[in-house]
Amino acid sequence: DTAVSQTPKYLVTQMGNDKSIKCEQNLGHDTMYWYKQDSKKFLKIMFSYNNKELIINETVPNRFSPKSPDKAHLNLHINSLELGDSAVYFCASSQDLRSGNTIYFGEGSWLTVV
Amino acid sequence: QKEVEQNSGPLSVPEGAIASLNCTYSDRGSQSFFWYRQYSGKSPELIMFIYSNGDKEDGRFTAQLNKASQYVSLLIRDSQPSDSATYLCAVIYYGQIIFGKGTRLHILP
Numbered sequence: 662d663t664a665v666s667q668t669p670k671y672l673v674t675q676m677g678n679d680k681s682i683k684c685e686q687n688l689g690h691d692t693m694y695w696y697k698q699d700s701k702k703f704l705k706i707m708f709s710y711n712n713k714e715l716i717i718n719e720t721v722p723n724r725f726s727p728k729s730p731d732k733a734h735l736n737l738h739i740n741s742l743e744l745g746d747s748a749v750y751f752c753a754s755s756q757d758l759r760s761g762n763t764i765y766f767g768e769g770s771w772l773t774v775v
Numbered sequence: 776q777k778e779v780e781q782n783s784g785p786l787s788v789p790e791g792a793i794a795s796l797n798c799t800y801s802d803r804g805s806q807s808f809f810w811y812r813q814y815s816g817k818s819p820e821l822i823m824f825i826y827s828n829g830d831k832e833d834g835r836f837t838a839q840l841n842k843a844s845q846y847v848s849l850l851i852r853d854s855q856p857s858d859s860a861t862y863l864c865a866v867i868y869y870g871q872i873i874f875g876k877g878t879r880l881h882i883l884p
Binding site: 704 | 806807809813817818819820821824826861863865867869870871872874876877
């Protein structure tokens with residue numbers, strides 16, 4: 662009954678491959694996010710979806726493509742993986758942040774590109 | 776440019792002492808303030824939130840907010856080794872959440 666769940670938790674893959682990370686939340690939240698945390702531990706937003714619509718798309722390579730089939734799911738597909746993509750990717754969700762809410766994170770997906 | 780600043784640390788505090796973590800933010804329009812704790816290899820978890828000026832206490836944790844000076848702090852009383860983690864300050868600006876880079880806290884046994 663994990664609130665925000667993402668799979669896989671660990672992923673080791675070769676450069677040039679295409680991979681996906683799936684995320685699901687059962688909190689009934691309207692907004693979902695993808696964050697990247699690199700080796701320096703800085704948490705950086707990549708994308709945000711509200712009710713299946715993209716609302717934040719920070720400067721990330723277009724090899725990264727989010728897909729939201731419904732408001733409970735936000736998947737991240739990465740094409741042509743590069744060494745620099747190695748990081749921890751966190752999915753998160755929230756209700757409207759203007760109403761005093763905050764975001765809740767999934768357990769993370771550790772991606773290693775070799 | 777919206778910014779949330781934290782000292783990266785590490786901040787070393789003896790067990791049983793008070794750990795004081797500070798965060799400053801750049802936009803006076805900020806509405807909500809949060810502290811997350813992140814253990815190594817784990818995801819950030821919410822531990823405190825504060826909306827109004829003053830202090831808010833929850834167990835050994837106290838959040839302090841001063842909107843005039845644009846800072847928010849987290850005090851941890853009776854520090855335990857299990858408090859060793861990275862603490863992330865987060866601020867909400869008009870519907871967007873901005874995270875600081877975190878402060879590493881190390882409690883010395």
